Amino acid sequence: MTSSPALPTRALRNGTEITELGFGAAQIGNLFRETTEEASQRAVSSALDDGIRYFDTAPHYGLGLSEGRLGRALHVTARDAIVLSSKVGRLLVDSPETADRLDDDGFVVPAATRRVWDFSRDGIHRSVEASLARLGTDRLDIAYLHDPDDHWDAASTTGVDALIELRDQGVVGAIGAGMNQSAMLTEFVRRTDIDVVMVAGRFTLLDASALDDLLPLAAERGVGVVAAAVYNSGLLSSETVDRAAHFDYGAAPEAVIDRAVRIADVCERHGVSLPAAAIQYPLRHPAVVSVVTGMRTADHVSSTVARYRAEIPAALWDELDATGLAPDPARRADNSV
Template sequence: MGFGAATIGNLYRAISDETARATVDAAWEAGVRYFDTAPHYGLGLSERRLGAALAERPRDEFSISTKVGRWLEPSDRGGSDLPIGGYEVPADFRRVWDFSADGVKRSLEASLERLGTDRVDIVYLHDPDDHWAEAVGAAYPALAALRDQGVIGKIGVGMNQWEMPAAFVRETDIDMVMLAGRYTLLEQPALDDLLPLCTRHGVSVVAAAVFNTGLMSRPEVSDDARYNFAQAPKKQIARAREIAAVCARHDVVLPQAAIQFPLGHPAVASVVVGARTAQQMSDAAAWMRAPIPREFWEDLRAAGLLGADTPVP
């Protein structure tokens, strides 16, 4: 299990530096050694807080990933970033899409400064949905050169869709795909194409947004739950509640099953989970460790909530 640091960048609402530090500390105490962040998260706040929390840890004992594609440019617009980017931070910067070779290098240099480290282990192209040509033609070659020089470890693409990551796997030599929300207990659209492709090409998949940004994060599904960063549609709420009902029959809680499910596929190397507080992080670690009976997965299949050929842990 990895730690997703978007939440400590004040995603949706502000938390204190002390709370953020305690959350990262709880992840470390739970055995987490992979930490993911991005300039986008809190306009750099996530990177600064994560770097500060890990500063006294032995650098060779953990891995950090960050992302490129959004350059942070100083801004005097004032106010909060919340209505624009979803983070409760002062809007002192604005995000500028930039997948040029120079933009990638500048972004990475700025990230290293905010993180307070001399290297990152993985760099992802972040959400190049509308920037395929520049991302594959400029950003990817720039990162590949840095990888060849030993400046960075592995390179990948991180997205909320599966189709473009599949194109990257086919047409480039990336090492990783961070797949957000497209291979979860709720839905598995990446199962038939992307994941087998990654297996064949030796590309590791990091499953992110395994709670579908909120819908699957609690034992009981609420009417106002989020799904893909917005209000969950009734159809998804109903399906989540059907899965939760099967959970209840096996003394399993919904987030426990959601965290463990992606790891049943051989292409998935890690599950990244975000947490806002130390308690949330401790809960996630406990859910990852708690055993799930084989009969639970069989009942999901019998109820038509999981495909007959879908791999399970």
């Protein structure tokens, strides 16, 4: 069951309706620090209460912990009322020899399994089957090829072909790729029969590089875009810019910090918080179907939904565009028509 009306949705070309704000489940896989099962359940329940109906996870997140927790938290929710996405490309393989130590890839979980890159047909099928078991469902609404940066040849051939096969069988709905770059995602859109892409960190107030390649082609081909990592690892996540905050998983360059401060000043003059502008910015482009942010607690969910709902005057976007601080995606899309 679900307990409130859904947030506004946008549709993929196969008709799947996705809420404009999505729940990123990496943090409930113990990303960087431990999160309890109870806190994870409350976060997912709060998301449902606040109208979020799109939930994104991956085997990579906590070596399956995120998928398991998400599945348990959603098990009483009507399956047709939500959209679930997970990812393929990293198979989880038993690793008893490392079970006594912690994972070394950012998640605070025992390393009882290890990740193995595999974009083969068999690997994709096995990955989806394992994800369905952990999530406790019979289908994925979206399946993304996960971070295939160093695996273009396999991912763009056997990987996509395997997902198309599963799409034809109804085991997955929409198919696509998710990456921290826009150039290769653009090539997936150009060369393969995918429905959606997830671009992390390349369509934000501080880095709108996806506007130059990915967004125009996605709009032309009818491929949906999900924007993730819109805070660029933290620099845009607070009303006042923290000069010690990370940018793209590392120390932020001074020039980037200074630009973030200038953007925050513009937001303040217009009565808008910097994080609210960061969340709503990608949604100004018609090819974008959702913004996914990581959410660890119920309070985090509530604050994120409040940012999504905040009223932002058009004059803010006009000023950011006119000053060269952040190009207006809506104006750029209009000019490309």
